Every structure is written in structure tokens, then in C-alpha cells.
Amino acid sequence: MSKKKGLSLEEKRTRMMEIFFDSKDVFQLKDIEKIAPKTKGIAPMTVKDVLQSLVDDNMVDCERVGTSNYYWAFPSKALNARKHKLEDLQKQDSQAKQRKVSLQKAIDKAKVGRQDTEERSCLLKELKALREERTQLQAELEKYRECDPQVIEEMRKSNAVAKDAVSRWTDNVFSIKSWTKKKFAFDDSRINKAFGIPEDFDYID
Structure with a gap:
């Protein structure tokens, strides 16, 4: 047994x-x-x-x-104790629901301004194209480094033009980041993530 x-x-x-x-x-x-x-x-x-x-x-x-x-x-007394316990639990439940609503509002607010727009897409495409052009020019410059000095000079001029263009767009990107910071109080890392900007993004030396 x-x-x-x-x-x-x-x-x-x-x-x-x-x-x-x-x-x-x-x-x-x-x-x-x-x-x-x-x-x-x-x-x-x-x-x-x-x-x-x-x-x-x-x-x-x-x-x-x-x-x-x-x-x-x-x-x-036991009945009153149970009533008080029930009231406490109902109060906690109400507070939890209010907290949930507050958090949802904060999430919705944080989403504002992060939607994909046509302007943002164009800027990112042009920035990507300029980076690719810069990479190609640097490769060409390296290829002709020991060749005709005139060709090298022309490549350098072209590279300078491309660099100026990239700098202008870099200015634009930083302007957009600055505006976003003021408008939505986002930090750099959050803005970079939202717009697909690399953390090491900066002007070209």
C-alpha cells in the first residue's frame, strides 16, 4: 500500500x-x-x-x-480581506491597462516620420550612385597612376568634381539628420537606422 x-x-x-x-x-x-x-x-x-x-x-x-x-x-473579516485584495488586484489591472495605452501611444508617436517617402528614396539612390561613382573613379585613378601625367590630371579633376558632389549630398544628409533631431528628438543611431545611413558616414577626406 x-x-x-x-x-x-x-x-x-x-x-x-x-x-x-x-x-x-x-x-x-x-x-x-x-x-x-x-x-x-x-x-x-x-x-x-x-x-x-x-x-x-x-x-x-x-x-x-x-x-x-x-x-x-x-x-x-475574511470576507473584507478578500474584498480588499480584489480591489487591489483590480487597481493593479487598471494601472497596467493605462500603462499599456501610454506605451502604445509612445510607439505610435515614435513611428511618425520614419515612413518611407519618395524624397527619401531618391536621396538614398543618388547617394548610392555617387558612392559607386567615387569607387569607380578611385579605381581608375589607381589604374593610371603610373601612366600619362595628363590622363592622371584629368582623372584627378573628375575625382574632385565627384568629391564636391558627394560633399554636397553629405551636407544634405546632415541637414536632414539635424532637422529630424529637432523635430522628433531622435538620436544619431536611431536616425541612421531609420534612413539606412552607415554609422561611420562622414565627409570624404
Whole structure:
């Protein structure tokens, strides 16, 4: 045969509360220590600890009179305690819902200005094209580095023109970033991520 399973702490607490609710009387510890094992099956060695846990949770009242402690608990108090607990939980639920609404508004606000626009797409395409052109010019310059000086000079001029163009667009990008910062209070990393701008983006030396 399997060994009988003992009562859990919560089961012991529930049964001990039944002692108070059924009798609506006031007890001393020695009274509870006699009643609990006989009528509720609570192990004698655990009665004091279970009772103290109920006192600590304000479910059972305790008052010292002379040299003795007296314990009591009435259903009306338990009902009020449950009502207060329910009110606290409802308040927490309401606060959580308000917090959720507030966070959603913050998210919606943060999304403003991050939508893809035709202007943004054009700027990014032109910036990409200029970068590609700059890469090609640098490759050409390297290719003719040891060739005709006149060709090299022409390449340098072309490269200078491309560099000026890139600088102008770099100015435009920084202007857009500056406007975005003021308008939406975004930091650099957030703006870079939104517009696909590399973190090391800067003017060409």
C-alpha cells in the first residue's frame, strides 16, 4: 500500500480557519493544539507554525492578555480581506491597462516620420550612385597612376568634381539628420537606422 500523503501547508491553513469560522470562538494556543489534530488532521508538531502563518498574514487576530495569547478569526473579516485584495488586484489591472495605452501611444508617436517617402528614396539612390561613382573613379585613378601625367590630371579633376558632389549630398544628409533631431528628438543611431545611413558616414577626406 502506498503511504498516505500529508496535508500541504495551504490545506492545513484552510482547515485551521474552519476551526475559527465554525465555532466563532476565541482560543488559546493549547486549545488549537488539541482541536486541530483531532478534528482537522493537522499534525500536532505543525499546529503552532500554521497558526503563526495565519497571524502573520492578518487572517487570524492575536491579542495578549496577561501571560496568555488569545486567537480568533471571524468570517466577516475574511470576507473584507478578500474584498480588499480584489480591489487591489483590480487597481493593479487598471494601472497596467493605462500603462499599456501610454506605451502604445509612445510607439505610435515614435513611428511618425520614419515612413518611407519618395524624397527619401531618391536621396538614398543618388547617394548610392555617387558612392559607386567615387569607387569607380578611385579605381581608375589607381589604374593610371603610373601612366600619362595628363590622363592622371584629368582623372584627378573628375575625382574632385565627384568629391564636391558627394560633399554636397553629405551636407544634405546632415541637414536632414539635424532637422529630424529637432523635430522628433531622435538620436544619431536611431536616425541612421531609420534612413539606412552607415554609422561611420562622414565627409570624404
